[in-house]
Every structure is written in C-alpha cells, then in structure tokens.
Amino acid sequence: MAYYDSAPSVPLLWNFSQVLGQQLPNEPLQNDDIITTIAFDKLGDHLAVGDRGGRVVIFGRDDRKKNVSSNRRDLEQRDFASQHPEFRYKTEFQSHEPEFDYLKNVEIEEKINKVRWWMTHDSLQFILSTNDKTIKLWKVKEHKVKQVIEMAPPLCSENMLLAESSFVPGLETKSAANGYRLEWIEKMPQNFLPPQDVDSEIGGMEDPFRAKRQKVYAYAHSFNINSISNNSDYETFVSADDLRINLWNLEVSDQCFNIIDMKPSNMEDLTEVITSAEFHPLHCNLLAYSSSQGLIRLSDLRHSAICDHASRIFQHGESYGSKSFFTEITSSISDIKFLNDGQHLISRNYMNMKLWDMRKESSPVAIFKIHEHLRPKLPELYNNDCIFDKFECCFSGDGLHFATGSYSNILRIFSPGSGREEGIKLEIRGNFNRKAIRQPKSRARRSSLSNIMPRGIYHHAHVYSESSSIDSLCNLSSKLLQVAWHPTCNLVACAVESSLVLYYA
Incomplete structure (x- = not known):
C-alpha cells in the first residue's frame, strides 16, 4: 500500500479520552515525575511510560473485559460504551538508579531516555529501557490471582456441627431427627448468616504485573544513549549514542559490536553527531540513523562489519543552500520513524516534520511546517536554550496521519491529501497550575554533544534577543515533546x- 499517494484522507475529529497520572491542582510538580518517554506495544494492549526518576510505569488496556456478565443491564451498558481503547494502571518498577562516574567526576542520571517493547507472549512481556549509559531488559509477567468475594455456608455434617458448637455461643447439637443443618442455622447469630441468595463463588480476578530484570547491557557507551531500536529478527537490537551505534544480541549482555563510529581522531574536528537510529520494520539488515546536520543515512549491515559508508543519504535540497548560525541547529533531526510499509519514514527537526519515500533521496514527499512562526524569534530561543528542544513524531497505523508536538502543549496532526496544510491543532490540557519544586543543586551531569557542539563551534557568537517577547506567540514553558500513536x-x-x-x- 502506498501511503502518500493513496486516496485523499479525511481529517479526523478528535475527542478527549482520558488522563492518566493526573494530580491535584495545588499539588506541587516533582521533577522526578516528569514523563520522558512513552511507547505502545505492537498490539496496542499495553502502554509503557518512563520518567526522570528512573521508573517505568505500565498501563494495560481496560476496555476489553475478559469475564463479561450476562446481565442484561451490563450488556446494554457495554453496547453503549465507547469503542476506543481505555487504559488503567497495571504496575511500575524502578528501572535505573542514579550513578556517579568518579573518573570524569560527573553524575549519571536515572532518567529514562527510551523504552521499547520487545515482544509479547501470552501473559509475558519484555521491555528494554535505557538511561544515558545502561540498557536493561525486563520481563513483566501477568499473574492471575483468584480472590474469594462471597462464601456460602459449608455443607453440614455431625462432626462439623460438633466443632462449630464450641465456637458459637448457645449452639447445641440436637438429634439427627431434628436436622443438624436446620438447628445450626436457627441458633447461629445473625451476623454469621450469609445472604440466602448467594452461592459459593470465586471472583475478582486480579492481574498483578511483576517485573523482573533479565539482562543488563552496560559499559558500551562513552557518550549519552539517545535511542534503542528492536530488529525484526527478534534476536538483535541497536543502541545509539552521540557518536557510535552498537549492535547487541538479546541473549549476550557482556559483548556488542560497534557497527557505526563517527568519532574523529581529533575531537576538535567534530562537526556532526548521531541523533536517532531506527531498524527497518521488515528487513533486518537495514538501519537508518539521523544526524545533527539534517541527514538521514540508510546502511546495509550486509556490506561490511563497520558501516562507514551509507547505502543512501536522504537530504532535503534546502540543506544545500547557505548555512547560517541557526540553520545548523534547527536542521538537526531529533526523531525518525519507519512507517509500517517499510517504504516511507518520517523525520522531525526543530522547524518541521517531513515524510520521505525510500526511493527518493533528494527531497521529502511532504513537509509539515510546525514552527515557521518562530523563525523571527530564533535568537531568543537560542538564548533560553529552547532551540535545543527535541520533539518526537508518530504516525497512524494506516500511515495516513502524522502527529508531533509543539509549544503551549499543542498537538499538531497532519493528514496529507485532506486539503488542510496547516493540519489540526489540539491544545492538550494537563496540570498547568501546579508549581514545580526546585531540585537541590547536584553535581555536574553529562550533557549531550548535540547540545554542546553548536555552542562550541560558534563560541565566538553572542546573540541578542529582539525587543519583542516570544511569550506572546507561545508558552515556552509548556512543551509537548513525547507523543505516541496507537498501532491499530x-x-x-x-x-x-x-x-x-x-x-x-
């Protein structure tokens, strides 16, 4: 199926579904609670969330009832219920803890950079999670626990009645002719009597999730890990940092293969860093990775052990034009994703989102403008570091709609062929009235080279903001960085x- 040249897509009508993790308006916002990554599993039945506190929270789909009552009222309510997926909290676990690198005198944050669902088998799920340095594989198992919610009186016998008589005051056993069960019920206090219309039953099937660490993939990255991606062979995955991409076997945690190395012999000659990496969804030998120069390289792992030369390089024609101080920064790609057909991918930089055809390298199929209205304000965005914000992008399962975030918590949704080039804008409302708690000053942390490098290259430049304030255009303190589209x-x-x-x- 061709995604971009298919029948014109109809703009979607969006409605609020639910909010998870909402807190009281007056409750202060803890820095550790801020979400840093989200991901659906392949079927869309589970949703994983990582935060700055190093925790992974799992939500499960709740609109599919396993044991539905045959009561007419329950069935009617189910018929009128919404058909869109709804999720509820399942479990959470501490994935990473803060560490300290004594050799470089820097702190390694526990913040979760990425989570990826590996596979799902019956009630068993596997999740990869990573911070700046260490990747971990977690097994999350669903344990079904039966709970007794009602208990009817047991079957009575002579021995049982004799035993009960010693515990129930005033209970005297009679002869068999009087009926032991009848006498036991008559003499038993009222608070011992169960409902007469209830039989013994087992109900309340709980599905508690339990997470167990399976593997730890550590000591392989000297720079910050920015992405992990599963391979379609279900045996390997890659982890990418600012300058290198490593290939791992899922079963081998103490050894990996460096397949891409962009580190120059002299770090002063550094002009480009890796920003994202993604495996092809269908071909296990194809890997795409983006850079701070706005390039997307497609490498074939069959060509050589070290993929120094890309098979294809996707670069927009505008990148060949004149370079300026800000275009070097805004052209940096923050996220790339393959569409399900394997013939298209989307990329996101600071200014816009692009749809690429794998058969056309010179220019994208479509360009979705996000921050064009901020172009006159780039000096101010540079001074307050907002120009280094990394926005993610996502797409619908049919590949006809694309979404990404912006400032003021605006969600931008585009449908090529719908006749609406500006797309749909949704203002996502959350806990905006809460005050952030100031965190205690900590030791120096590792910063990404993608943020440091532009300042190092242009250290001689000092940019002054214009007199007009950017706050009139958007709220820079509210930014929608992480978005994810349900797969089905x-x-x-x-x-x-x-x-x-x-x-x-």
Whole structure:
C-alpha cells in the first residue's frame, strides 16, 4: 500500500479520552515525575511510560473485559460504551538508579531516555529501557490471582456441627431427627448468616504485573544513549549514542559490536553527531540513523562489519543552500520513524516534520511546517536554550496521519491529501497550575554533544534577543515533546509534565 499517494484522507475529529497520572491542582510538580518517554506495544494492549526518576510505569488496556456478565443491564451498558481503547494502571518498577562516574567526576542520571517493547507472549512481556549509559531488559509477567468475594455456608455434617458448637455461643447439637443443618442455622447469630441468595463463588480476578530484570547491557557507551531500536529478527537490537551505534544480541549482555563510529581522531574536528537510529520494520539488515546536520543515512549491515559508508543519504535540497548560525541547529533531526510499509519514514527537526519515500533521496514527499512562526524569534530561543528542544513524531497505523508536538502543549496532526496544510491543532490540557519544586543543586551531569557542539563551534557568537517577547506567540514553558500513536486505532498519547493525556478520533 502506498501511503502518500493513496486516496485523499479525511481529517479526523478528535475527542478527549482520558488522563492518566493526573494530580491535584495545588499539588506541587516533582521533577522526578516528569514523563520522558512513552511507547505502545505492537498490539496496542499495553502502554509503557518512563520518567526522570528512573521508573517505568505500565498501563494495560481496560476496555476489553475478559469475564463479561450476562446481565442484561451490563450488556446494554457495554453496547453503549465507547469503542476506543481505555487504559488503567497495571504496575511500575524502578528501572535505573542514579550513578556517579568518579573518573570524569560527573553524575549519571536515572532518567529514562527510551523504552521499547520487545515482544509479547501470552501473559509475558519484555521491555528494554535505557538511561544515558545502561540498557536493561525486563520481563513483566501477568499473574492471575483468584480472590474469594462471597462464601456460602459449608455443607453440614455431625462432626462439623460438633466443632462449630464450641465456637458459637448457645449452639447445641440436637438429634439427627431434628436436622443438624436446620438447628445450626436457627441458633447461629445473625451476623454469621450469609445472604440466602448467594452461592459459593470465586471472583475478582486480579492481574498483578511483576517485573523482573533479565539482562543488563552496560559499559558500551562513552557518550549519552539517545535511542534503542528492536530488529525484526527478534534476536538483535541497536543502541545509539552521540557518536557510535552498537549492535547487541538479546541473549549476550557482556559483548556488542560497534557497527557505526563517527568519532574523529581529533575531537576538535567534530562537526556532526548521531541523533536517532531506527531498524527497518521488515528487513533486518537495514538501519537508518539521523544526524545533527539534517541527514538521514540508510546502511546495509550486509556490506561490511563497520558501516562507514551509507547505502543512501536522504537530504532535503534546502540543506544545500547557505548555512547560517541557526540553520545548523534547527536542521538537526531529533526523531525518525519507519512507517509500517517499510517504504516511507518520517523525520522531525526543530522547524518541521517531513515524510520521505525510500526511493527518493533528494527531497521529502511532504513537509509539515510546525514552527515557521518562530523563525523571527530564533535568537531568543537560542538564548533560553529552547532551540535545543527535541520533539518526537508518530504516525497512524494506516500511515495516513502524522502527529508531533509543539509549544503551549499543542498537538499538531497532519493528514496529507485532506486539503488542510496547516493540519489540526489540539491544545492538550494537563496540570498547568501546579508549581514545580526546585531540585537541590547536584553535581555536574553529562550533557549531550548535540547540545554542546553548536555552542562550541560558534563560541565566538553572542546573540541578542529582539525587543519583542516570544511569550506572546507561545508558552515556552509548556512543551509537548513525547507523543505516541496507537498501532491499530486512532488514539494518540501525549506526555504533559507528569500526566499522560489520551485523545481519540
């Protein structure tokens, strides 16, 4: 199926679904609770969330009832219930803890950079999670626990009645002719009597999740890990940092293979860093990775052990034009994703989102403008570091709709061929009235080279902001960085501070 040249898509009508993790308006916002990454599993039955506190929270789909009552009223309510997925809290676990590198005198944050669902088998799920340095594989198992919710009186016998008589005051056993069960019921206090119309039953099937660490993939990255990606062979995955990409076997945690190395012999000659990496969804030998120069390279792992030379390089024609101080920064790609057909991918930089055809390297199929209205304000965005914000992008399962975030907690949704080039804007409302708690000053942390490098290259430049304030255009303190689209239906999850807001169409 061709995604971009298919029948014109119809703009979707979006509605609020639910909010997960909402707190009281007056409750202060803890820095550790801020969401840093979200991901649906392949079937869309589970949703994983990582935060700055190193925790992974799992939500499960709740609109599919395993044991549905045959009561007419329950069936009618089910018929009128919404058909879009709804999720509820399942479990959470501490994935990473803060560490300290004594050799470089820097702290390694526990913040979760990425989570990826590996596979799902019956009631067993596997999740990869990573911070700046260490990747971990977690096994999350669903344990079904039966709970007794009602208990009817047991069958009575002579021995049982004799035993009960010693515990129930005033209970005297009679002869068999009087009926032991009848006498036991008559003499038993009222608070011992169960409802007469209830039989013994087992109910309340709980599904508690339990997470167990399976593997730890550590000591392989000297720079910050920015992405992990599963391979379609279900045996290997890659982890990418600012300068290198490593290939791992899932079963081998103490050894990996460096397949891409962009580190120059002299770090002063550094002009480009890796920003994201993604395996092809169908071909296990193809890997795409993006850079701070706005390039997307497609490498074939069959060509050589070290993929120094890319098979294809996707670069927009505008990148060949004149370079300026700000275009070097805004052209940096923050996220790339393959569409399900394997013939298209989307990329996101600071200014816009692009749809690429794998058969056309010179220019994208479509360009979705996000921050063009901020172009006159780039000096001010540079001074307050907002120009280094990294926005993610996502797409619908049919590949006809694309979404990404912006400032003021705006969700931008585009449908090529719908006749609306500006797309749809949704203002995602969360816990905006809460005050952030100031965190105690900590030791120096590792910063990404993608943020440090532009300042190092242009250290001689000092930019002054214009007299007009950018606050009139958008709220820079409210930014929608993480978004994820449900794989089988039109449901978008957006991370707003410590809350997860879901919209459906």
